[in-house]
Amino acid sequence: MRIFKSRAAGAIVTALAVALIATGCSSERDKEGDSGGAKDTFVFGGPGDPGSLDPALASDGETFRVTRQAFEALLKHEPGGSELAPALAEKWSGNDAGTVWTFNLRKDVTFHDGEKFNAAAVCANYDYWFNWTGTYQSSAVSYYWQTVMGGFAKNEDPETPKANYKSCTAKDDSTAVIEVNEPSANLPGGFSLQALAIHSPKALKEYAKQDATAKGDAITYPKYSQVAGTVAGTGPYKVSEWNKGNKEVSLERFDDYWGTKAKIKNLVFRTIDTEDGRRQALQAGDIDGYDLVAPADVKTLESDGFQVPTRDVFNIFYVGMSQEKNAALKKPEVRQAIAHAIDRENLVKTQLPEGGVAATQFMPDTVAGYSDKVKTYPFDTAKAKSLLKGADESALKVEFCYPTEVTRPYMPAPQDMFELMKADLEKAGITVTPKPMKWAPDYLDATEAGGCELHMLGWTGDFNDGYNFIGTWFAEYDKQWGFKDKGVFDAMKAASIETDPAKRTELYKTANETIMAYLPGVPISSSPPAIAFADDVNPPKVSPLTQENFAETSFK
Template identity: 65%
Template sequence: MRIARPRAARMFAAVLTIGLIVTGCASERDDDGSGGDSETFVFGAAGDPASLDPGLASDGETFRVTRQAFETLLDHEPGGTELVGGLAETWESNPEGTEWTFHLRDGVTFHDGEALTGEAVCANFDRWYHWSGTYQNTTLSYYWQSVFGGFAENESEETPDPNYVGCEAPDDLTAVISVAEPSANYPGGFSLQSFAIHSPKSLEAYATDEAAGEGENITFPDYSQEAGTAAGTGPFEITDWNKGNGEITLTRFDDYWGEPAGVEELVFRTIPEEDARRQALQAGDIHGYDLVAPADVATLEEEGFQVPTRDVFNLLYLGITQESNEALGELEVRQALAHAIDRENIVNTQLPEGGVVATQFVPHTVDGFSDNVTTYAHDTERARDLLAAAGHDDLALDFCYPTEVTRPYMPAPADIYELLRSDLEDAGVTVTPVPLKWNPDYTETTRDGGCDIYLLGWTGDFNDAYNFLGTWFADYSKEWGFENQELFDLMAEAATEPDPETRVGLYEEINEYVMDYLPGVPISSSPPSIAFSPDVNPPTVSPLTQENFAEVSFR
């Protein structure tokens, strides 16, 4: 397959001047010579997907691919965070917030020809609810457990009680989902890519190819795309996954219910190194890539490339696992770590323009942000004094950080780690580096409480502070390793509060409480940049990093 390659920026400008736009070889243009929709658009991905089933994933690189093929009941407006209809044209809940009714779009078909119905929706939710064995590990069912709790039969005491009750389809175009308790996770949770709807035939095929293993030895199902196993309703269908070459190919779905995709073929090519992605764009080997290094933005723009920036909707933090080291259970020690870190230096040297120092565990763009939290200014001597007062001036910590990955909130993990290590050592802390490959080693190790301190973050899934605070502090978790019933009770109160204005006030109170208790150290929020070649009409960039590549076309 030949790839349409953009010309260098200066050549493009010159060609544009004389009224010609060259975007590919003649064999790749439409028969009428107009060019455009028969082109192949190639995007440089930072990592391989964990699986082609978004229900088993919790990472952005997987969702970037699957979002093009699988759709959710609810969605977000292009370029914003407001909920809009997805597969459900309209929706409503009962006054208690325990029954959610979705009125499905008529005429929607799956890639395998099956029709979207209420029964198909219920089959998906019931599948997740009845997961067992390996699927109850949070590596595979993280979002299900975060939003809907546990399963029909929990196999571990650590698994939360299920909040999902059931799903009914009173007619072909209606699905009614019931939960035991109202939650701030609804309705936003119905927009999560993990809960995208699959064809009933796909669900049957998935049952014959299941995940296996435990801990670091979990094996994801290897659904065969050649057999058309994974079928969604999106504008593209996945037609090939060449794992050896790190390429996933999607083809335009001509029976899509909405606007057809602007390109015939979409390819995601894994290029782990940030510099290599930039060079591939400059060389014309790809047409776009995400998470542009701040230092590269001006250079790319000068060369004629398009580099739009997303709004801030993420948070980077230093996680602290209190149970891994008894010293970390002492507030003075955690305060010392907070004072040791020069967060402003990280923002100024590692983040793109518009990055900000974080004062709490939600970005300033989310309702519930408080102006009255306790703050911890960079003060090395203060950090040393606090460690000495706590009797831990000889503190030694294992510091985990991820490799072979960049995230919207963390553009250069190794560089950020080095700055933090230097700050901590200046304060007298002995740091042992623990570099780990992101998927699954890093996520599994941090979630299981295997690090003293670690770098992690979050890009919001929907616009409610509970999507940040509840992700971390709704209940006990190994990655934080603390029991604080007062905080858990505050989270439960906010989660079940039906009035949005009252709930925002509770979030402000929680942010203030959290920053006094200091379970970790919020570091920064970043506006990540994404780059495209000059000959591309790019998709609308999303603060949620939820770009719809069906909007892409060639000029």
């Protein structure tokens, strides 16, 4: 999963966040329940704001961290792991061709607005997404739908991918059948995505009354997705408030939940956009946990009695290049020069926690399909200069976008990492113009639309299949990269439609080798992100996919 304001604005927001923490801006932290004064509110500090209360409109981890507590998809992942498990579907199966998927659904499931869950509700959701029009067809808005299911009933842009979704049929109340036109390596994993979580049909009717709009790269999301009250899922929590002034989203336990009820009544996600701010808030007792612990803080927190589990590596950090935005990037020698100019080992050593590794391709070595035979581009400033001179681009100038007010599992300190890479590029003779941008929605929208010549982004896997990494970017033309290379696309197509897992893994290796020979961008590193909890918390199982279920959380 991924996501795309000025430094001065960031400083103001940071100052406000610290001031709010110091003055105890949220009284919810101190609420008491009915059990002898036991705490009934768990406050978690996140590094960035969510972009939407509707996960179908999102592609970022901070949105999904919140919505995952309120919305459920047909499938999910086992707690603490990456294997698919039942969610709203108790059982599922695919035909031999990989084009027909049958889901045996749970009974007696209720949406937050009182509507009943059934197969008709499943189909209402898939058909609603398939029939999106206008700005909803922008890849910045419907990113995951397009990644998994292709385009729409009527594509309005010739660059929108061909629709792969065919139909959804409610065979009976408890059986939904989803058909696609061609087999895809994104299935069945895609059925576990938050972006394809199931909403109440009653809520969908309200959603349909509002439109997303766009002006240039800027997206205005529909009001229902920005204010609590309309969205309705089936999860153990329901959204009760989004206080944007205090940078908080509040959820309350859904007592009619079909499964094990949440152990804590209230759940609050508070944005604290600096590592120091989150650590200090935990140490002061203002929050009960936070994500993306700075590597230097792990031992300090542990020695103070806090719990700091580390997730397994399941992400990739990269520098993307937009060939449509800067024509010089169309030259292979220029892309190779940029790759040779960046000192990945130094970045890993100075910026990542123990266990971080330099990357050679666009997936971590923990994913099947990783190849030991890819072309590599070791750090070599002299070679970078030579390549630029040979391409008649020795005076190369690039605009380099980077995000502010956020940290990510693969990118614990964005500005520090940017400054290191900027210095590396400038040593090779490349003139870099920095372009800091607010993470959500500015950076995400601009990057998705190919609005940055160079940018830094990453990806934490959504499910355990190589296509979820390399297929995410390189299956077809993508505005983020702005290139069209038949060799890359053909390699990805072959892997996508292969239904034999062993053969598909070998095709992923071939695809990785093809991609790194073409070099659309520079894979930089993979990192094991840490998460912290207070000593009085029984934390949820930590997930390599960062898919923690906070309904598992309780106070000791």
